[in-house]
Amino acid sequence: MNLFLNIVFIIAIVGMAIAMGIASYRIIRGPTLHDKIVALDAFGVMLMATIGIFSVLLDTSYLIVVIMLIGMLGAIGTIAMAKFLEKGWVIDIDRDSDE
Numbered sequence: 001m002n003l004f005l006n007i008v009f010i011i012a013i014v015g016m017a018i019a020m021g022i023a024s025y026r027i028i029r030g031p032t033l034h035d036k037i038v039a040l041d042a043f044g045v046m047l048m049a050t051i052g053i054f055s056v057l058l059d060t061s062y063l064i065v066v067i068m069l070i071g072m073l074g075a076i077g078t079i080a081m082a083k084f085l086e087k088g089w090v091i092d093i094d095r096d097s098d099e
Helices: 003-029 033-058 064-087
Strands: none
Touching: 003 033, 033 064
């Protein structure tokens, strides 16, 4: 790769590191649980983007599986937390109800 492309990748990685630091602060110090969940979801997306940048830099396609796994776990986690905030539980154990 040429020098210009390497500089662009370095700037992208530094930018993602700064954004992940800000999201980490919001995860730890968020005023409400909703803010923490949104920041955690954004952190997952930024982590996927950072791994994608490293995948291009290393010229490998094996990291796409890791990106997909993080995406699936992030989506399932966000849905589970949203259901917990709405109803107070994630999995309904009562199977005898008519609903």
